[in-house]
Amino acid sequence: MSIRKLTTGTIVLASALTLSACSDDDDETAAATTTAITTDQVTESADDPDAEVEAARDLFIGALDDLGIEHTEPVRGQQQLGDVEARFDLTVNGYDTGINVFPDAEVMADWEETSDTLDEIYVAKDLAVLSFNTEEGAADAVEIVPRIAERINGTAHGI
Incomplete structure (x- = not known):
């Protein structure tokens, strides 16, 4: 707008x-x-880009709710990466997790390439990802990421 x-x-x-x-x-x-x-x-x-950001956030939160996966409410966080349109911080099953929303497919593809190289664990859908902490809770993330990806018709990475 x-x-x-x-x-x-x-x-x-x-x-x-x-x-x-x-x-x-x-x-x-x-x-x-x-x-x-x-x-x-x-x-x-x-035409409001925030509506798209909120829809991406709600997609992941809805999947977590539907699957009965424990999580906190997402809080809009500081954008740590310059290319991220929006970031939400939350915990999933007690572990730090983030939702990143990207401005376009090219920026997201670059992020995914880097994250795949680093063996990051995440679920991707459209222009957003639900990214899990790989230092703590990796075993938990590996278990739930495929379920979340299936629920939203997304793609599981790092499992």
Whole structure:
């Protein structure tokens, strides 16, 4: 979403809220104004890259939940790698784990190549990975990674 769209949407929303708060018009006119703004906001959110990031996070969390695998709630973390669009930190079965979301397929392929060289354990799907700590909990990760990959129709690595 561009800054112009965001600014325009914000101005339209603020104007509509101000007008409806100050207006003596009937409720029908106010409802029509609110509906138009809501529709515009939905259109803008469809272009929102954060929606894609949240969908990737929710995909992995949903799989963990469906499989009954213990985990903490993911917390958006500092981007340790410059090429990562978003990172979430969590623990899975008590071990540090991360969800990385990449901006494009080329960046993700580079990350996967490096991680495969280092024998990292992770599940990949679309532009995201669920990456496990290989120093601690590797045996646990090797056991659950194939199940997670199967659940989301992803790819298991490092097992």
